[in-house]
Amino acid sequence: MQIVEIRETVEELVIQRYVEEAVRKPRLFEGEADDALLSWGVPEDWLDVVRDATEDTVLDIAGHLPAEAGEALLQAATGGRPQPAAQVEGADPFALEERLLSANDEARLDEIMNTERHLLYVAASRARDHLWMSGVAPVSEFLADVFQLKAHILAQ
Numbered sequence: 001m002q003i004v005e006i007r008e009t010v011e012e013l014v015i016q017r018y019v020e021e022a023v024r025k026p027r028l029f030e031g032e033a034d035d036a037l038l039s040w041g042v043p044e045d046w047l048d049v050v051r052d053a054t055e056d057t058v059l060d061i062a063g064h065l066p067a068e069a070g071e072a073l074l075q076a077a078t079g080g081r082p083q084p085a086a087q088v089e090g091a092d093p094f095a096l097e098e099r100l101l102s103a104n105d106e107a108r109l110d111e112i113m114n115t116e117r118h119l120l121y122v123a124a125s126r127a128r129d130h131l132w133m134s135g136v137a138p139v140s141e142f143l144a145d146v147f148q149l150k151a152h153i154l155a156q
Contacts, residue, residue: 025054028077039084040072041065053077067126117142 029037029051042050046065050073053061058077062070072082096116103109120142124131133143 025056027051028053028055028058029073032076040076040082041069042073043069068122117145120146 032051034047037047037050038044042065046061046069049061050065053073055077058073062073065073075082096112099112100109103112124133124146133146
């Protein structure tokens with residue numbers, strides 16, 4: 001039997017609310033459905049806070065959300081329409097080999113490869129301080145693209 005001590009830090013997040021005396025500012029996401037906000041990456045327990053966001057509070061709220069949710073909120077607040085993350089319906093999103101074998105023409109194969117490239121880009125762009133990538137021979141064309149881009153950036 002092993003006894004393990006679990007340490008937990010509890011920190012209360014304070015979302016600043018501004019007193020809107022004369023004119024009540026419009027709520028930016030008041031009309032958004034739960035499904036839309038959830039598809040943007042907003043955690044379920046933040047739905048009410050996000051719906052209550054105004055132009056004065058949206059930046060503060062976005063800073064406390066996961067990166068993709070914060071980016072989606074800012075895109076929506078500036079007039080854009082965030083797109084939900086790409087999902088392959090009814091399949092394991094990590095079962096690449098199965099999806100490649102199911103491709104029945106060149107267009108479908110290109111679509112699968114572009115989706116994979118997009119998923120790698122999204123994952124890599126979420127790295128905060130460091131990004132470790134590895135592979136085995138033969139090197140994935142996606143990793144080769146990343147290494148070429150890195151070389152190009154370092155050369156500038």
